[in-house]
Amino acid sequence: xxxxxxxxxxxxxxxxxxxxxxxxxxDESGQVTxxxxxxxxxxxxxxxxxxxxxxxxxxxxxxxxxxxxxADFPRIDAGTQKRRDDIRRxxxxxxxxxxxxxxDEARRQLALGERLQPGERAGDATYASRVSKLxxxxxxxxxxxxSIQRELANLK
Numbered sequence: 543x544x545x546x547x548x549x550x551x552x553x554x555x556x557x558x559x560x561x562x563x564x565x566x567x568x569d570e571s572g573q574v575t576x577x578x579x580x581x582x583x584x585x586x587x588x589x590x591x592x593x594x595x596x597x598x599x600x601x602x603x604x605x606x607x608x609x610x611x612x613a614d615f616p617r618i619d620a621g622t623q624k625r626r627d628d629i630r631r632x633x634x635x636x637x638x639x640x641x642x643x644x645x646d647e648a649r650r651q652l653a654l655g656e657r658l659q660p661g662e663r664a665g666d667a668t669y670a671s672r673v674s675k676l677x678x679x680x681x682x683x684x685x686x687x688x689s690i691q692r693e694l695a696n697l698k
Contacts, residue, residue, distance in 0.1 A: 631697055638690040645683035652676040 565584035567575045577584070618626075655676045662669050 627697060631694065634690055634694050634697075638687055638694070641683055641686045641690060645680060645687060648676065648680040648683055652680060 563578060563580075564587045565577050565580055566587050567577060567581045567584040569575065576587075652673070655672050658664065658669065
């Protein structure tokens with residue numbers, strides 16, 4: 543029953559009328575063209591049963607208005623904000639140090655993983671998969687370090 547309702551709703555959504563202005567344009571050779579793109583000399587056609595065009599003011603997006611905070615809105619004093627920023631900076635420094643250590647360990651694991659195991663060849667799928675995973679791990683740690691560095695740069 544749910545599938546039937548969903549299908550019906552989907553059909554109604556797809557069958558909803560589209561809003562577009564239609565123009566009729568006749569070129570120099572007498573060729574008549576109907577289009578939704580205005581060309582110089584084209585005339586707008588009103589189709590019976592078609593939805594009316596939106597008013598001109600409705601097409602323009604609304605600009606966000608600036609509303610200052612109310613007077614009773616809780617404020618944080620500068621000292622408290624500085625302490626919070628310092629804590630955040632320290633947390634990010636701890637995270638970046640951990641990610642750098644993880645990246646170094648991943649590089650060490652890659653160096654070990656690139657060594658061929660007894661009976662293994664460089665062209666084997668298991669070798670290629672192992673090395674690929676190790677390289678992806680290094681790349682992930684390096685991306686994490688870069689992201690944390692951007693966060694640190696954004697702090698005031």
